[in-house]
Amino acid sequence: MYIIDDGLKLDAVLDMPAAMAGEKCPLVIVIHGFTGYKEEDHIVAVSRALNEIGYATLRVDMYGHGHSDGEFRKHTLYKWLTNALTVIDYARSLDFVTDLYLCGHSQGGLTVMLAGGLKHDVIKGLIPLSPACMIPELARKGELLGLQFDPDRIPDTLDAWDGRKLDGNYARVAQTIHVEEAIARYDGPVLIVHGDADDAVPVQYGIEAAKAYKHCDLVLIPGDDHCYTHHLDQAVEAVRSWMAKQ
Numbered sequence: 001m002y003i004i005d006d007g008l009k010l011d012a013v014l015d016m017p018a019a020m021a022g023e024k025c026p027l028v029i030v031i032h033g034f035t036g037y038k039e040e041d042h043i044v045a046v047s048r049a050l051n052e053i054g055y056a057t058l059r060v061d062m063y064g065h066g067h068s069d070g071e072f073r074k075h076t077l078y079k080w081l082t083n084a085l086t087v088i089d090y091a092r093s094l095d096f097v098t099d100l101y102l103c104g105h106s107q108g109g110l111t112v113m114l115a116g117g118l119k120h121d122v123i124k125g126l127i128p129l130s131p132a133c134m135i136p137e138l139a140r141k142g143e144l145l146g147l148q149f150d151p152d153r154i155p156d157t158l159d160a161w162d163g164r165k166l167d168g169n170y171a172r173v174a175q176t177i178h179v180e181e182a183i184a185r186y187d188g189p190v191l192i193v194h195g196d197a198d199d200a201v202p203v204q205y206g207i208e209a210a211k212a213y214k215h216c217d218l219v220l221i222p223g224d225d226h227c228y229t230h231h232l233d234q235a236v237e238a239v240r241s242w243m244a245k246q
Contacts, residue, residue, distance in 0.1 A: 005086040011067035026099040027056040033106025037066030076173040084115040103127035117182025139174035190216040195224030
């Protein structure tokens, strides 16, 4: 299925709880990370676990990723944020949905933190997984994707770690974003899950974000990396256990 955001098609998959039998239920929007897509192992595993405990899930490929419209090179956090707002509004229009939650990994985790601040009145809970909340701060310092640049003279092109090119506007947009403002606007429950051996987003960023939220649980996965390669079962169980209590 596709969700249309100002003429752009966002590829999406809606998974329903097996035992729903036509009843209403809560829904979790699940967003992948930078260079990711909706069929990654950790995205699918979290979605399935949520389905098992009675939550519908809506997995979405964001602008320039997976099978959605847009060029990877031209994606920015603004474009992802407007995508997220459109998906939230779509989810709210579904007649079976009761409560709405946001879950995102890495840059998707940052996106749900920002969207949660904007839609704080309609989002019941947030689940940032290994959230890349340092992107705006690093962009203001002139550090992104392992590159260093003059933050006042951003190059036209940045190189992603997998060889793909990224427009300099990505950094320009990131510099304007202040994650702490979105955190301050959100009063609902939050779960942050982070591997303590994450070399893409150091665990300290997850720890500091958890301290900044008013009502946040933090689960650290010992010895695990950015995508929970070693202990995905522990990350999934952390989400499952937390959501079972909501």
